[in-house]
Amino acid sequence: MEHDLTFQQIKERVELPELLTHYGYTLKKGESLGRGKWHVFEGDDTLVVFKGRGNDWMYFNSQDDHDKGSVIDWMKNRVNSGRIAGIEPQPGRNVWQTVNELFRAYLKLPEQERPKLELPPLSETAPGERFQSIYTQNCRPLEDTTYLESRGIHKATLQQPQFAGRILNQLHTVQKEGMLAKTFVNTAFPAYHEGRVVGLELKGEGYKGQAPDSEFFRSLWLSNLPESRASHMVVAESALDALSYAQLHPGEKALYASTAGILTQNKVFEMKRVLGEECICGVKAAFDNDTQGHHYDTRLLAGMASEQNPMKVVREHKHLLTVEITATNPAGVQALTNHLKHYNDQAARQYRQVSGESAQAVSQTLRDELISSAKLGPSTYQFHVPMSREALSAFNQGAIQSLSFQHRIEIVKSQGKDWNQDLKQKQMEQVVKRELRPPVKTAEPTPNGERRRGPRLA
Template sequence: MTTKFEELKTRFPNLIPVQEMRANVSIIELAVHYGYEPQAHKGLSRPVLHHPTHNDTIIVKNPQDPAQQIYQRAGDFSDSGTIVDFVRNRLPTIFSTFNRPGQHEFRNITDVLYDYLNVDPSQTARNRQAVEVKSDPNPRQTFTKDLLDLRPLEPDNYLLKRHIDPSISNSPEFSGKALTQVSYLNKDTGRTDDFLTVQNNPAGRYVAFHNVAFPYYNGHSPEVMGFEIRNDNLKIHAPGSDRYASVFISNVPPKPQHFVITESVLDAMAHKQLRAIKGDDAFDTVYFSTGGQLTSEQTNTISRYISSLDKSPDWKITLAFDNDTKGHQYDLQFVQQLVANHLPITATVTGLGRIGYMLPESEKYQTHRAAILDRLSLYNDNLRAQFSPLANDPAAVKELSSQLINVAQKEGQIAIHVPQTGPALQAVSEVILDVAGVRKRIGFDKSCGKDFCEDLKRQVEKAQRMPYAIMDQNGTLMYESKSAATIQRIMKHLEFQHNGPNDTVTFKAIERQSNGFHKPQAQVSIKEGQTISFMEQPDFKRKVQEEKGELSPQKNSNIEERNEGLTSTPNKLRPK
């Protein structure tokens, strides 16, 4: 019988195109051929296969069409993609016999595929029959924008419940990027009908739900490739949305300086609002969202967008994924993929609870390898020092072992196995950036809480508990209080306290608003120990007088407002 390789060589005598190899080599067949065992009790329309030796479990989508097949390692979005990605990520393990040092990685990958194309057809048939592929009862829909009832963002929308101020949703970054999407629950069937069905059924009994929708793009076309839809207890993508390669992108400023990447659009908006609260309202940032995941194709899409834009000379990418283990894992995944041209570190399969990467083998990367290993060794030494007082505690020894970054060598190749802990993942990300020499272009911005939405929520809650605060000229919080009178007293104390020749400072009293924004209420400026100005807003003075019982609210209108809304006393009238 003629092998697939012989058939293809008659059509392509010089070189078999990659797309042809993808169409003729099924991920499922290749996996079965190399020891993966079908998990029939787990996968129905999407087969699940497990390799017992390497403890590697994969899920295969589009199983009936090899050309469209993609896989994902269970629980790990970073290990996903086409058959090329499947082979690449397993060259050091499953396909190690084809991983020849000194040979280009892609040549090693094609050698694996060529080898399988040469397998006897009777064996490939047995591989194919080893997995029973059932038809998907809910096949993937093609994304069609017309199936959605989309409208301009309504004033009363879900964003308000997440403390996103209208000034942010209407800002240059996000104007037109958040829409209202109406879902229709059919009261007779108990199911949601698409918009075209609703339009064709005017007599239908429907309950309408108004959600917020964010468009996603793939960077190849200006067309919308899907929508992320959010509301209370609703966090989905519209049917048929391209979640594999598409991302949300905000409006682009004329010459962007910052590129901020978050897990959700809500986090992006909260990040912008937190910046605005601190006084940074510049339109110089492009925000991306990956929709609660990160695939290699999404990283490529973001990179493609950034490369295509006319940027400020000091442009920088800021990874602002969630402040949890998964967020740190996304940081490392993005960094590893982004620096591949400078430092080709490749993903590999390792045990549960760890992420594996192969360091480059080429001699020209010898200095880079040494630098990486030195830094990781220092990280492990510092970790051991923290555990040294508990050296005789078996539980502590076990905990230390689970947190150390392991280094493995096999046939001249060096792999690092990183525990899925925030500190270890962050350490490796920073090491790679430093060794690759791209630290000035890529950085991190982690929220104090789990994400920036949580940080914004804390700001709003703090406004309810402690509406008044004092900050210095750097924005550092000095004092906070429920009382305007207390804040006024502290401001005056700070004025008289800083009377030395080296005291040049400014203190600002603010009132936190319900949306987290700061309203200036008072300011004292001191230069070389002398007060340049002391100013208070009339509203602030009224509240102080009300607290002291010196003024009733009914008499507020009689207060004289001077100096364009500010009360200012020059230094010469305020001797120290």
């Protein structure tokens, strides 16, 4: 029985462009955008093929953000999809066994049956570099501020040095058959990873999206550093919320960041890298004031926990979040437990006032609203937190007060759902206050030359 090929053997012996050609893909000619950086192959889908770190062949699917990786990933994804003739699951074999046999069969083909391509050499492409040309080709400096002003962001805010060059206009032209081409101007927020642009968040009136091949799972939108040293980082779910926070809190010496709507562990790693590199010791978590925003607070706290009390989210159920804390010194965990007991007692009292249940009765409905905990070992504790704003907020505030973190962390919440909603509410209140201001009396002349007080509009 033949031994399976190792992944390294496959990468060394299989040229991805030739494998694609064998399965019916054709090299797109005249591809000038990525000349010297990548090749484009068209077949069942459109693939961008390039050389990654270590000179390995890599690819990504321009129509499917999840379809990317090495030559092995390409074969595995085709086995799972069954879209290409000759690549399908085999009875009694799992996906990796099938992948291995397909590569073995390909490598056993006679030399003359394996396609040979004469391709221009490619330079090694660092993560995000393949995006850079697309980014620079389609973007312009921020001139059209219509969208941002419609969301309450003033030009004076956008002209602050912290935001110079960090917000752009992206031009998108649509050509429909028989009609003149129409160009749309979107507001674009570049996403950074290790100082490189690896994505683009796009906003427009009635439109939001991202540029193709954006890598938002590990990147952040970042402002420039303030002119004097930043005392903290303000991180929000969107760049629009970060701008709104900055306008509502003028003068803060902060570095502003956005997670583009989702907080992943890789984004927390990038956040910590930036904090360390720029010697910033504090974080203000300014996520939305809804259940998801409080959930992100918990994820951030877990990622920022110190070595004294490592913390991780071990389970995320629709209705319950399980957080595990390891602490050799139980004092912090005991303080957190006491804080949560106070929350549970208060929640139980409020529930009984509404439901009319006696103090002795504990219904399942009430249990589902309370935070529970368990000790798994000498220094390991688990907390089961209901997925509600109140329970998550209680856990997060208790953790900040009781545990140690790598950076000083503060949770700041908007009054409404998010900071842009707060900004628009404040502006509306200012308009109403101005319109309802009582008239100011002015002096009017009288027949004898004296002036008489009369109403005058402000």
